[in-house]
Amino acid sequence: MRAPRAALICALPLLATVAGAELGGDAKAGEQVFRRCIACHQVGPDARHRTGPQLNDILGAPAASQGDYRYSPAMAKAGAEELIWTAEALNRFLASPRAYMPGTKMGFRGLAAPEDRADVIAYLASFSEGTAAPQAAGFALSPEVLALDGDAEYGAYLAAECTTCHQADGDNDGIPAIINMQQEAFVTAMHAYKQKHRANPAMQLIASRLGDEEIAALAAHFTTLGN
Amino acid sequence: MKLDRRMFIGTGAAATASLAAPMLRADGHAKPRVVVIGGGAGGATAARYIAKDSEGAISVTLIEPTRTYYTCFFSNLYLGGFKEIGDLAHSYGGLAASGVNVVHDWAVGVDRDARTVALAGGGSVGYDKLILSPGIDFVEGAVPGWDLSAQNAMPHAYKAGSQTELLRAQLRAMPQGGTFAMVAPPNPYRCPPGPYERVSMVAHYLKANNPTAKILIADPKEGFSKQALFEEGWAAHYSGMIERIGPDFGGGDASVDPVAMTLTIDGDETPVDVCNVIPAMKAGRIAELAGVTDGNWAPVNAADMSSKADPDIHVLGDASQQGDMPKSGFSANSQAKVCANAVRGALTGSRVFPARFSNTCWSLIDINDGVKVGATYEATDEKIAKVDGFVSQTGESAEVRQATYEESEGWYAGITADMFGA
Ligand SMILES: Cc1cc2nc3c(=O)[nH]c(=O)nc-3n(C[C@H](O)[C@H](O)[C@H](O)COP(=O)(O)OP(=O)(O)OC[C@H]3O[C@@H](n4cnc5c(N)ncnc54)[C@H](O)[C@@H]3O)c2cc1C
Numbered sequence: 001m002r003a004p005r006a007a008l009i010c011a012l013p014l015l016a017t018v019a020g021a022e023l024g025g026d027a028k029a030g031e032q033v034f035r036r037c038i039a040c041h042q043v044g045p046d047a048r049h050r051t052g053p054q055l056n057d058i059l060g061a062p063a064a065s066q067g068d069y070r071y072s073p074a075m076a077k078a079g080a081e082e083l084i085w086t087a088e089a090l091n092r093f094l095a096s097p098r099a100y101m102p103g104t105k106m107g108f109r110g111l112a113a114p115e116d117r118a119d120v121i122a123y124l125a126s127f128s129e130g131t132a133a134p135q136a137a138g139f140a141l142s143p144e145v146l147a148l149d150g151d152a153e154y155g156a157y158l159a160a161e162c163t164t165c166h167q168a169d170g171d172n173d174g175i176p177a178i179i180n181m182q183q184e185a186f187v188t189a190m191h192a193y194k195q196k197h198r199a200n201p202a203m204q205l206i207a208s209r210l211g212d213e214e215i216a217a218l219a220a221h222f223t224t225l226g227n
Numbered sequence: 228m229k230l231d232r233r234m235f236i237g238t239g240a241a242a243t244a245s246l247a248a249p250m251l252r253a254d255g256h257a258k259p260r261v262v263v264i265g266g267g268a269g270g271a272t273a274a275r276y277i278a279k280d281s282e283g284a285i286s287v288t289l290i291e292p293t294r295t296y297y298t299c300f301f302s303n304l305y306l307g308g309f310k311e312i313g314d315l316a317h318s319y320g321g322l323a324a325s326g327v328n329v330v331h332d333w334a335v336g337v338d339r340d341a342r343t344v345a346l347a348g349g350g351s352v353g354y355d356k357l358i359l360s361p362g363i364d365f366v367e368g369a370v371p372g373w374d375l376s377a378q379n380a381m382p383h384a385y386k387a388g389s390q391t392e393l394l395r396a397q398l399r400a401m402p403q404g405g406t407f408a409m410v411a412p413p414n415p416y417r418c419p420p421g422p423y424e425r426v427s428m429v430a431h432y433l434k435a436n437n438p439t440a441k442i443l444i445a446d447p448k449e450g451f452s453k454q455a456l457f458e459e460g461w462a463a464h465y466s467g468m469i470e471r472i473g474p475d476f477g478g479g480d481a482s483v484d485p486v487a488m489t490l491t492i493d494g495d496e497t498p499v500d501v502c503n504v505i506p507a508m509k510a511g512r513i514a515e516l517a518g519v520t521d522g523n524w525a526p527v528n529a530a531d532m533s534s535k536a537d538p539d540i541h542v543l544g545d546a547s548q549q550g551d552m553p554k555s556g557f558s559a560n561s562q563a564k565v566c567a568n569a570v571r572g573a574l575t576g577s578r579v580f581p582a583r584f585s586n587t588c589w590s591l592i593d594i595n596d597g598v599k600v601g602a603t604y605e606a607t608d609e610k611i612a613k614v615d616g617f618v619s620q621t622g623e624s625a626e627v628r629q630a631t632y633e634e635s636e637g638w639y640a641g642i643t644a645d646m647f648g649a
Contacts, residue, residue, distance in 0.1 A: 064626075073626075080630035157580045160276070160564035164557060165587075165634075165641040169649045175637025201617040202587050202601050202634075208615065209583070209603060 023087055023118035030123025033116045040108070043127045052106060058085050059121075059128035062199075074103030082199045090121050141191055146184050148216035155221030158214055161206065168225065179225040186219040258286045259574035262344055262354035264334045264513055266291030266319060268298075269360030269543030269559035271646040276567035278326040279648075284575050288328040288352055290344065294318065296647075297387035299418065300556045301639055304591055306384075306395050307428030315387060321648030334361075337517035339537055356570050359519070359534075360543040360559065361511025362386070363417050366523065369507035370410050371482035380485035381502040384425075385417065397501045398429060404439040405500035408490045410481050411446040412505045415524075417545045417554045419452035420600070422505055424590040427457065430465040431593055443499070444471040445492045447479035452553070453590060453600055459621045460592035510546035524548035529606035530582050531569035532562050541566045550610025551602075557586045560642055565606075582606040589635035595625070597632030 034043070040052035047054035053069040064071040064079030071079070078101060083089060093100045094117045096110040111117045159168075162178065170177040178186070192198045193207035194215075210218070263274045266289050274289040281287075297315045304310045319329045330352070336345040343351040365383065367374065373381060384394040401407065407429055411422045426442055433440045451457075461469050472478040477493020483502055484491075490499050509515075509523035519525045519534040525542040526535040527549050534540040543566055544559030552558040565582040572579035587601030602616030619631060 076626045077630060080624075080626040153578060154580060156280075157564075157568055157578075158583075160568075161561070161583060161585055163641065163645045164560050164585075165638045167641050167644050167649070169644070171640065171644070171649070173637050173640035174633040174635070175641060202599070205601060205603055205615060205617055206585060 023091055023114075023121060025115070025118030025120070025122030027119070027122040027126045029115075030119035030121070030126075033111065033120040034123050036111070037108075037120070040106075043124065055124055056127045059087065059090070059125050061085050061128075072103055072105040074101050075105075084198070087121050087125070090124070091117050094120065141188060145191070145212050145216075146187055148187075148212060150213070150216030150218065150220030152217065152220040152224065154214070155217035155219070158210075158218050159221045162218070162222075165202075178222050181223060183219050183223045186223060187215055190215045190218065258284065259355045260353060261285055261287045261356050261358065261570060261574070262352050263287065263289045263358040263360065264291075264344065265360040265362060265511065265544075266293075266296060266322070266329070267360060267362055267544065267559070268556035268642070268646060269545075269563045270358065271296070271319075271322060272560045272563035273358050273360065273541075273543060273567050273570075274327045275322055275325050275646065275648055276564055277571055278322075280567065281571050281575060281577070283326060285571065286328070287326065288330055288354075289319070289322060290330050290332055290334045290346065290352070291319065292331060292333045292347075293388075294331055295388075297391065298556070298639075298643065299385070299387040299421070300642075302384070302387040302391045303421065303425045303428045305391060306398065306425060307431045307591070309428075309591070309594075312392060315391075317643055317647050319647070325648050334513050335516070337513070337540075339518065339540070342539065354539075355574060356539055356541065357517075358541045358543060358566065358570070359511075359514050359517060359525070359546060360563070361513045361546055363508040363510065363545045363554075364512050366507040366509050369412075370504050373410075373483050373485065373504045373506065377483075377485035377504075380488070381483060381504045383505055384503060385421075385505050385508075394501070394503060398432060399436075401433075401437060401440060401500045403437055404441075405437070406441050406443055406497065407433070407501045407503070408443045408497070408499040409445070409503045410483065410490070410505060411444055411448065411451075411478075413447045413479075413507050415554060416505070416508045418588070419553050419555075420457075420588055420590045423451055423453070423457045424592075425503070426469060427460060427465075427590070427592045430461070430468050433468065434465060440468070442469045443490070443497065444469070445478045445481035445490065446471055446473050447481075449474060452588075453598055453618065455621050456598045456619055457590075457592065460596060460598075464593040464596070508545075510542075514542060514546045521548070529609075529611040532566040533569075541570065550604075550607075551613040552584060552586055552604055552611050553588065555586055555588050556642060557588065557638075558584070560645060561585055584611055587638070589631065589638060591632060591635070595629040595632050597628055597635055599631055599635070 040050055041055050042048055043055050047056050049069045053066050062079050063083040064075045094111050097104050097106045097108055165175045166178045170179045190207050193203040196204055261277055263270045274287050277285055278287040296317045301310055302315055323329050333347040334344050335347045343353050345351045382390045382394045384390045430442055472492055480493050482491045488499055489496050490502055510520050510525050514520050514525045519536045519540055525546050527542050527547045532541045532543055534542050543562045545554040561584045569579055571577050584604040587599055589597055589599045591597050598619035600618040603614045604611045605614050
């Protein structure tokens with residue numbers, strides 16, 4: 001049994017960009033792009049669910065978070081697996097919804113042009129409270145923490161606690177692969193669990209007792225594994 | 228037959244090279260020697276990590292009688308029809324390829340002065356450090372009327388393999404409207420949620436194939452792991468099918484008659500069609516033979532899992548008495564990695580890092596209805612002590628429960644790769 005790997009892995013590296021929310025799009029231009037969404041989605045004070053859910057406060061919200069809308073099982077599952085609609089996640093989803101999330105019922109081919117995606121995300125951000133919902137708001141790591149040079153040998157020891165579930169060769173049978181990630185994405189994801197910005201209780205627990213040095217050590221180990 | 232009982236597998240160069248080492252070294256000590264008894268969750272992990280991380284600097288011999296290890300984890304899902312027996316089977320080829328000498332034999336004695344382990348097939352293997360992870364055996368006389376000679380009539384299925392297959396065959400052969408009985412064990416025992424996950428999986432099978440059948444549990448414990456979650460699930464999925472008799476109503480006073488096929492609880496005799504007797508447990512017998520047990524279990528130091536009776540022997544997993552960790556495959560695997568780091572450090576001077584342990588146990592209640600409980604642990608002077616934990620909540624959404632189940636599939640693939648090598 002294989003879980004949709006793309007959705008799981010892509011969910012990881014995202015939070016770093018949330019606090020700043022920016023792919024450098026232009027909200028004004030985004031209003032034009034949003035016309036392609038309007039057949040199914042509404043934003044603004046009177047927004048209601050149509051074919052698709054209303055999209056106020058979508059930035060920083062977990063996927064499938066609106067209880068009164070009936071999502072597809074694929075979207076509900078992404079939500080249960082803690083996919084959060086950061087700018088980066090939306091960027092990938094909107095590029096090709098069905099490739100990013102097989103089984104989604106969003107009947108839209110995608111926005112091929114990166115500028116269009118950046119613009120429409122900027123437009124959606126203007127309808128999102130403080131750019132990001134509580135889940136992700138205020139979550140940012142200092143450049144020093146992100147750049148810490150980890151002790152790879154210590155990381156190899158600590159990693160033994162991870163490989164009970166995450167396979168060292170990168171296979172994914174229901175728990176995502178964590179090898180070959182970018183250092184920054186890895187460190188950000190671990191701190192997001194530690195600070196409870198990401199929801200999985202097992203990961204929150206493991207991360208809660210890892211200090212900055214230990215997360216850096218794990219990053220030093222995992223980011224080189226498989227290379 | 229006798230000659231091949233003691234067989235070596237692994238034809239790789241690494242395996243062959245280190246194979247000779249334990250035999251050749253008398254006092255010359257060319258290479259330090261680690262012997263591991265028991266190739267399960269604790270032993271396989273420890274052997275693999277020491278061989279892999281020492282990169283040939285330590286000779287590692289694993290003594291394990293069976294050629295195929297059937298995991299107890301997910302064996303309940305096999306009873307429920309979610310797995311086939313082959314899904315639970317793992318061979319030792321990957322360990323041999325990582326440089327472990329795998330000796331298929333029983334360890335029958337440990338000479339702690341000579342530092343040798345005697346094998347059933349004859350001969351002995353010398354060690355500098357010995358790691359015991361033999362799992363469990365049953366306490367004799369724990370359930371009146373039952374002993375090992377009754378295990379075909381009334382299987383325990385608490386060591387996986389033929390016992391599990393037998394229990395599944397009996398479940399499937401039950402007459403319509405029949406009774407499946409379980410005698411649950413007292414604490415402490417392997418896999419605290421195991422009996423109750425088993426009841427869930429048996430109920431899942433019966434609901435579809437034998438809906439008027441009943442499940443009767445005699446339980447000596449007041450409460451059990453994830454009880455609220457199981458009871459919620461039983462009421463939702465298997466209403467009216469499961470009856471649990473706790474100690475207040477004599478559940479602690481159960482005896483069986485494997486010939487007449489009856490279960491007697493508090494003096495009340497009931498005819499049963501299947502009777503799964505899970506007796507009280509103790510450390511695998513070799514721990515007792517090695518003289519490292521105190522009562523039923525082998526006390527260890529939390530920092531490195533070394534025996535309190537002998538600093539050159541480490542005891543892992545179910546057999547150890549360590550403190551707060553449940554006896555689970557996850558725990559045994561976690562303890563093995565702490566032990567491997569310490570043993571390697573002692574023998575080669577490699578860096579030794581502070582112990583850290585964790586555990587998560589997933590259970591399946593019905594299709595896509597998974598729950599979990601987990602905790603982190605640290606080593607104190609007295610024991611392995613719990614730091615923090617979590618447990619699934621009652622009333623969770625179907626999506627969360629399904630995601631939890633799918634996570635357990637990921638864990639199974641992960642831990643078996645971690646034990647045996649990919
Ligand atoms: C029904 C059931 C469900 C379970 N579900 C889970 C679960 O979901 N998650 C989880 O984490 N745990 C689960 N467990 C618990 C888990 O199986 C055990 O805790 C785990 O296997 C313990 O590891 P161990 O190394 O101590 O013993 P084992 O894995 O039992 O390994 C012991 C090995 O030692 C060998 N051996 C014994 N004596 C000798 C000797 N004298 N010489 C040589 N070899 C010897 C045996 O052949 C065996 O292979 C479950 C258990 C059961 C029964």
